[in-house]
Amino acid sequence: MPPVSTERARWLAIYILPLEAQLRAWLRRVTPRGVEVDDLIQEAYAKLASLPKDADIAYPKAYLYQITKRLITDHIRHSSVISIEALAEAAQMSVLETGFSPERILSGRQELERLYQAIASLPAPCRTVFVMRKFDDMPQKVIAAELRISENTVEKRMSRALRIIIEYLQVSDRGVEKDGRLARTKRQDPQGA
Amino acid sequence: MDALPERSDRTRKVRESAATIDAEAASWVIRLDRGLTGVEQADLDKWLIADGRRSGALARAQAAWLHADRAQAFRAATELRAPPAEGRRHAMRWAAAAAGIASLAMSFMGWQAYTRTHLATATGEIRKDSLADGSYVTLDTRSRISVQFEPKTRIVRLESGEALFEVAKDSTRPFVVQAGDVRVRAIGTAFVVRRNSDNEVEVTVTKGTVSVWRETKSPERSTRLIAGDRAIVTPQKVDPPVELTDPELARAVAWKSGIIDLNGRTLRDAAAEFNRYNRQTVVIADAKLAGQRVVGRFQATDPLAFASAAAAMLDAHVRTDGGRLILEGGAAP
Numbered sequence: 166m167p168p169v170s171t172e173r174a175r176w177l178a179i180y181i182l183p184l185e186a187q188l189r190a191w192l193r194r195v196t197p198r199g200v201e202v203d204d205l206i207q208e209a210y211a212k213l214a215s216l217p218k219d220a221d222i223a224y225p226k227a228y229l230y231q232i233t234k235r236l237i238t239d240h241i242r243h244s245s246v247i248s249i250e251a252l253a254e255a256a257q258m259s260v261l262e263t264g265f266s267p268e269r270i271l272s273g274r275q276e277l278e279r280l281y282q283a284i285a286s287l288p289a290p291c292r293t294v295f296v297m298r299k300f301d302d303m304p305q306k307v308i309a310a311e312l313r314i315s316e317n318t319v320e321k322r323m324s325r326a327l328r329i330i331i332e333y334l335q336v337s338d339r340g341v342e343k344d345g346r347l348a349r350t351k352r353q354d355p356q357g358a
Numbered sequence: 359m360d361a362l363p364e365r366s367d368r369t370r371k372v373r374e375s376a377a378t379i380d381a382e383a384a385s386w387v388i389r390l391d392r393g394l395t396g397v398e399q400a401d402l403d404k405w406l407i408a409d410g411r412r413s414g415a416l417a418r419a420q421a422a423w424l425h426a427d428r429a430q431a432f433r434a435a436t437e438l439r440a441p442p443a444e445g446r447r448h449a450m451r452w453a454a455a456a457a458g459i460a461s462l463a464m465s466f467m468g469w470q471a472y473t474r475t476h477l478a479t480a481t482g483e484i485r486k487d488s489l490a491d492g493s494y495v496t497l498d499t500r501s502r503i504s505v506q507f508e509p510k511t512r513i514v515r516l517e518s519g520e521a522l523f524e525v526a527k528d529s530t531r532p533f534v535v536q537a538g539d540v541r542v543r544a545i546g547t548a549f550v551v552r553r554n555s556d557n558e559v560e561v562t563v564t565k566g567t568v569s570v571w572r573e574t575k576s577p578e579r580s581t582r583l584i585a586g587d588r589a590i591v592t593p594q595k596v597d598p599p600v601e602l603t604d605p606e607l608a609r610a611v612a613w614k615s616g617i618i619d620l621n622g623r624t625l626r627d628a629a630a631e632f633n634r635y636n637r638q639t640v641v642i643a644d645a646k647l648a649g650q651r652v653v654g655r656f657q658a659t660d661p662l663a664f665a666s667a668a669a670a671m672l673d674a675h676v677r678t679d680g681g682r683l684i685l686e687g688g689a690a691p
Contacts, residue, residue: 169417177421179476203376204411210421211414221480280428298391299426305392320392324385331380331422 169214177213180225185335188229200240206335209233283333287326294319295326374409383415387423478502479519482635482659484616489514492526493533498552498613499635499658507531520552522564522614539573540591543580550610554590562588562602562610570596618658622651625668625685632661640665643686647674 169177185206192202212232222228287295297308305323309316386402394402406413479485479497486496490507497503501519510530514523516537525533527546535542535551540559542551547566553559561570563583570589571580580596583589586607587599602610609619618635620628626648629640635658642648650672656664665676665683675690676683 169413169420171424174417174420175424177417178425182418182421182425201376203380207376207379207411207414207418209414210418211410211412214413214417223480223483280426284426295426305388316392320385320388323388323391324381327384327387327419327423327426328381330426331384331419334422334425 170218172218173214173216177210180222181210181213181229182334184226184229188233189335191230192233196237197241200237205233205236205240208236212236279333280330283330286333287329291322291326291329294322295330298323376411376415379409379412379415380419383412383419386416387419390420391423475506476502476504481637484613484658491528491531491533494524496522496524496614498522516551516553518553520550520613522548522550522611524548524565536573540570541573541580542568542570544568547585549583557593559591560588561591562607564607564611572596612655613658616658617655618664619655620652622653624648625650625652625672628652628664628668629685632656632658632664635659636661638662638681638683641682641684643684647672647685647687 188209189202189206192205196202196205209229209232213229216222284292284295293312294305294308297303297311298305303311305319306316309319312319382405386405389398389402406416477485477487477495477497479499479501481500484496484498486494488494489505489512491512493512495503495514498520501521502517503521504515504517506513506515512528512531512533514521514533514535516535521535523533523535523544525544525547529545533544535544537551537553537559538556540561542549542561544566547568548564549566549568550562550564551559552562561568561583563585565585567582567584569580569582570591572591572595581589581599583599586602586604588602588610589599590597612619618628618631620631623631625642629642629648633639638661640661652668652672654664654667656667661683662676665685668674669676669685672687673689674685674687676685677690678684
């Protein structure tokens with residue numbers, strides 16, 4: 166049994182994944198020092214994955230931002246040096262674009278282009294197995310037999326392919342700098358708070 | 359014990375990095391894809407429990423894995439080309455896709471097949487969306503469709519609920535709604551398809567003509583419905599169409615504006631209708647009451663107004679119990 170229901174994973178793929186690049190860009194601006202954007206993203210997904218199966222989320226975007234905001238506040242509360250200033254700032258963070266825009270989410274074209282770039286960028290051995298699995302819908306076992314390589318090798322190449330694709334998906338289309346936690350002008354220094 | 363580790367730079371070094379977790383999550387997804395052994399399942403459970411971030415990373419990797427299914431859209435672009443020789447088939451098909459993708463797929467329906475895969479509404483939500491071909495679809499509460507547009511057909515699956523389709527004319531590409539094994543085909547027209555249950559589908563035409571059939575029968579033996587007709591399709595057959603009066607037709611699409619129009623329906627049916635739109639459910643406590651017929655127009659999202667009106671009409675009272683509005687016979691105790 167997969168730990169996340171396929172239904173929930175599909176929901177994440179449709180409603181949350183397309184928002185991730187944007188969420189990251191926002192987090193890079195608002196996340197206080199000592200909290201990692203990558204951690205917040207994983208924690209937010211953990212919250213979403215643990216939702217009851219029949220949870221109706223009418224506004225996935227607003228919900229996602231709300232969860233993330235709460236996570237930041239939790240982190241600040243649990244940090245060794247609580248910065249009152251950081252807490253106050255976290256409380257003020259506003260999500261400018263709330264609401265769920267089907268146009269944005271369903272404009273799959275850009276996402277598809279991005280996916281295409283990601284697959285094209287894979288090293289050839291990884292790409293071959295990935296394309297056979299996703300493009301031709303062949304099970305891993307069959308791929309191994311056809312390419313005369315071990316199933317273990319198929320698995321390794323496939324994992325690598327998926328990792329690269331995930332990395333691609335988290336960068337926004339406008340090409341946000343790879344580790345862009347520098348855009349903040351004012352930042353708390355926990356030692357000095 | 360604190361669930362969240364301290365965030366000083368010293369402890370950070372021993373804490374597993376998000377990147378490591380992501381990498382592990384990716385390999386778990388690949389193992390899940392081929393099926394886990396018992397030992398692996400236990401390992402996975404242990405892995406997940408040890409750090410709260412891991413279940414999130416896994417969910418995200420699973421979502422990305424499913425997202426990659428859209429790669430099949432590229433397939434449409436290559437299938438037009440001559441099949442490459444055996445052997446390096448897959449690599450070549452990919453190469454062909456890579457070469458042709460920019461020019462072909464961008465303008466190709468393959469893109470559109472994946473641009474609007476699913477549309478769904480939550481409880482109480484009514485939403486109108488445009489589709490890639492210029493048609494409009496209005497989804498009623500708790501409804502879900504998937505859209506698949508191909509060069510020669512436009513297919514919309516009504517997976518649950520009810521939807522109004524206003525179809526853009528395109529005689530070269532028929533528009534087919536699939537509801538279970540029921541098929542409704544239109545060229546340029548407007549109609550409502552509603553899944554009453556797994557087996558029963560209701561089709562109401564407000565404009566133009568459609569043909570309705572069961573997949574098990576051929577389209578040649580379909581039933582034609584013209585504007586104003588309604589047909590109920592059961593597992594046995596497509597019932598002969600019934601011509602609706604104008605007010606009846608207006609009622610059939612009243613939900614579009616968030617209105618429930620009851621015209622002599624039983625209280626039981628009426629309550630079920632309200633419960634489709636609201637989390638606060640209306641419960642009819644006694645059977646005698648449930649069989650009473652009621653008339654009226656109500657806001658779909660105002661079950662209290664409906665319950666109160668029904669109580670006043672039928673010598674009953676409304677009792678609230680948590681998220682439920684209970685209609686009971688007699689005066690309030």
